[in-house]
Amino acid sequence: MTDITHIIQTFQENYMVSFFMLMGTLLVLLAANAILGKRIKKLESMKMQDERSVKAPALPMLRFIKRIAIPLLFLASLSVFLNSVSFAEGIQRVVQIIFAVIMTIIIVRSVNKALELSFSKYFEKEYANREHEKNLKPLLSFVKLLLWVIGFLILISNLGFNITTALAGLGVGGIAVAIAAQGILGDLFSYFVIFFDHPFALGDFIVFGDKSGIVERIGIKSSRIRVLSGEVLIISNSDLTSSRIHNYKQMQRRRVISSISVPFHTPEEKLKRIPQLIKDILASIQVVEGVVCDRSHFQSIGSSAFIFETVYYIPAPEYVAFMNVQQEFNLRLVKTFREEGIEFAYPTQRILSPDQMT
Template sequence: MKEILNYELWGNTVSEYLMALLILIVSVIIIQLIKKYVFKKIESTGTEGVLGTKFIIKITSRFAIPLFYLAALYLAFDFIQIPESATKVIKVIYLLIIVWIIIKFARAVIEFMINKYAEESGKEDTVRKFRPLLAFLNFTFYIIGILFILDNLGFHISTVIAGLGIGGIAIALAAQAILGDLFSYFVIYFDRPFELGDFIRVDDKAGVIERIGVKSTKIRSLSGELLVMSNSNLTNSRVHNFKQMFRRRIVFTIGVTYQTKPEQLEEIPKIIKQIIDEAENATFDRSHFFRYGDFSLDFETVFFVETNDYIKYMDIQQEINLKIYKELEKRGIEFAYPTRTLYMKSESKS
């Protein structure tokens, strides 16, 4: 028996192999016991939330447990001698696995926070809007992981970083417009100057937001065509968002003839006020006789429509206009229109 235990195979005795195997088995059993009893107990009595114990246990069991297994395997290998070439290969494999687990862990934490935010805010498209940011962060994590691996393998990271810096500048210059639109996308998402379904006007273009993409935003114009505008163009322009307008201020002018009696002129602001007060979702502000026009006596009126719906606004405006017309016609007050009076002077012949 002693001879069998002292028998050497690939530079190690059988007893050393058995000891390494025993360490590995004991470590696996301990990890399983911790996972089955300790984690389950904490998870059943833990709290919710991003920093709650349930979340920590879930993340730990998903990503930390594999690291525990790697540690157990590393501890077992410490009891046997491995050739230097095999040691380098194992080291590379260990680094790859550890970096991969850390990247997945960081991504899982960020995804959990985004999902939690979407759940609390009640907005279904939140996760979809964050996908470009997740892709960018994922790419950044992998770049950092690769640099970490190269550094541990003995490469001169400063030279690599310098090369990446020069290459990054060249790429940034070539993709300046694309990167500008990407960052503008995040500005639009976090600042929220408009959302899907909002009616906006940018310069001389107007329409309803149909889609907000990573590079461009699609707007359906009133005439039916689809407008595609870059995100950087939108963030650099003055955007009029009519969907976020809680009330509309309306100013209109009517003119009556110069033959209107003074008593009738005094009644006109009162008539207009009464009509607007009776209209639904309309708030009267003022009405005054404010100008002697070239062919009319002008009254200026201001009121508010308590809605951002354009159709409702037009319905209210039409209702008020018709009632004003009928009421002034009933009282014999005539609307003025451009007229010209010519006086002909005749000379008698002597």
């Protein structure tokens, strides 16, 4: 009983000031963390309503202070407290282990938060949309996991464990795993190609091989494409990047080639008028504004008809817009040709008698 009383008295005399300073610092940091949390939520709600109402550096700075600066300040204050007191040898070892664990968690967590904030800020400035940020999440998860593994190895090394043998075993095992998982690693590297090279993004309409659809998700190993028939096609990233991809989302305008055939008995005067009639029809299209006719010519004389070729541009990448223009063009063309007395050619066969063949 006397020894316990002596320990308590010694703690009160030597460590009470340091202990209360640590508790005071902790309370201040907790209060600051709560205030910053409320302020960040308010700024985020304001930004969702109007981005111009929030100053550019305000929100990232508050996030940095809350998620990184405050935990590091707590770690520094805890380190100062432990350096100012001394414990018995057995207790000192336990305290060192606990402090090493806390320090590792706080440092790795702070690095992860700094990385997350930096990447988010970079993509916000560079692309000004959330699609690439969604693509970033799998990569961030992979990097965060790698940092936790590195932090754990450093922790057990600082605690006195020999990790050289373990690292050598991991190296040999890693080579074996890499050989066995070549397909998975190939998909991972293909994900990096998609992420940094941007051949397509979420929401893009792409055509690859004999498939076409809208990109719904880009994962570390595979991507999901909503094909035209409605189902979701799950394809590995390596297969996707190794094929030729047509990205129609990035197409600014669509080039259309149209061929029209008229029969051989069409008079020459009407043949001369057909290119101008087609140009007038394209100029009058209203379903999509800005349709431009590049050219319209009497291209060739076919085996059973005269062939006219027309090239025009639609200032919209959507397939529906293309079909709407095609529909209006065809309807106006049929109406105009009927008014002008021009027929469309159709496959015919002419049977000659022996007398006509000689």
